[in-house]
Amino acid sequence: MKNSPLRVGVVGVGYLGAIHARIYKRLPNVVLVGVFDTDRTVAGDVAQEVECRVFDTQEEMFDAIDAVSIVVPTSLHRVVAEPFLERGVPVLLEKPVAHTLEDSEAIVASAQKSSTLLQIGHLERFNAGIVRLAAELKNPRFLEVHRLGQFVARATDVDVVTDLMIHDIDIVLSLVPSELRYVSAVGTCVITDHVDIANARLEFSNGAIANVTASRISAKKFRRMRIFADSAYLALNFEDQQIDIARPGETAGPDGFAPIITDSIAVEHRPPLDAELADFVACVMEKREPVVSGEDGLKALRVAHEVRKRIDESLEIKS
Known part of the structure; x- marks a missing residue:
């Protein structure tokens, strides 16, 4: 072949x-x-x-x-x-x-x-920014992800968790080398009959935490990922494919702390699809083997369903 x-x-x-x-x-x-x-x-x-x-x-x-x-x-x-x-x-x-x-x-x-x-x-696993971010990343401790988009009358038969957040759930699961321990989540319906905005907190066995927000009813598109890892802070702007990195220098100053060194990496764009x-x-x-196997997709979907379950529970409490 x-x-x-x-x-x-x-x-x-x-x-x-x-x-x-x-x-x-x-x-x-x-x-x-x-x-x-x-x-x-x-x-x-x-x-x-x-x-x-x-x-x-x-x-x-x-x-x-x-x-x-x-x-x-x-x-x-x-x-x-x-x-x-x-x-x-x-x-x-x-x-x-x-x-x-x-x-x-x-x-x-x-x-x-x-x-x-x-x-x-x-x-999104093939997003050039994500590929480069993963290469720079060592032992992520706290991850914050925002995927906010304007409303379009497409894929309204599913909720924002299955439609959008699942992308970031999959990314987080691929970046954190640990088993997921606990999920909490909130969300609500605004325009459609399904959840349009959601926030989930994913806690891992190694202590890592991810805070993931997805919306399809925002005023403008906003997509960012911020990661605090061992001795580094990394931020990815999905729109301009730029990664900002802050790391402590090698030599400590008079106060006993190494100065923070910042750098930016412009990633060459290639359409992920x-x-x-x-x-x-x-x-x-x-x-x-593919980058995203059937097992990977199933794992992300299981977490997405758990997020939806937690959201449903929170809505029942409010009502």
Whole structure:
């Protein structure tokens, strides 16, 4: 497979799925064979744009492709993903793994049973700023994350925890080398029938603490991550991809403390989704484990469900 192009398909070509198709079209060593969507008109429009085939059913894809992106509504993840995994077709599945833990566990089990690659689309792991931050980080002690966005009438069938906060839950779990010990959370509905703003506190066995806030009803976009680690403070501005670092110098001054040395790192930007899909292709061709495995996605979803449980409990107390 290393010497021949990877044949890829996309199931679900709405807003995000269409972007998957466009990226695959321009990736080297990849042939976008075709797309499938229950809306034949949408599928036809995307196929015409990227010059590929329209499949009449997802079953037609099984023998025609080497890997697939699945970008369908979360409630359909299991019914769409399992048949591909059972047939040994590597899957990139958009986050979250599924709507329920039961379905998520079944999807991961299918991948394990068939020894098939399953990558979950937590694309922030491929954010260049996060990649560089992780390389600079040693033993994080306190993490503060804000992901605030303006309201858009999309993904309103789920809450902000599953829609947005889960990205940062996944990042925090990947950065802290310890088991999660306790979760507390609060949140409320403002515009939709689901929780629109939430705050969670994650406490780890090694003493690390993460304070994570997510909102989809803010006046303007604001995305920051601040980390206090052993002998260092690091702050990432997601918008301009700049990392600010403060560390004590090597030599103590007259007061017995080393002066604080500050530095800024400008990270070269690359669209995270481009990096994610390119890495998925590389994982399939090189037969290596993905950056975000099915188990990673399941772990993040379990924490997200625990956050929702704590929020529901807090709302019951208030009422």
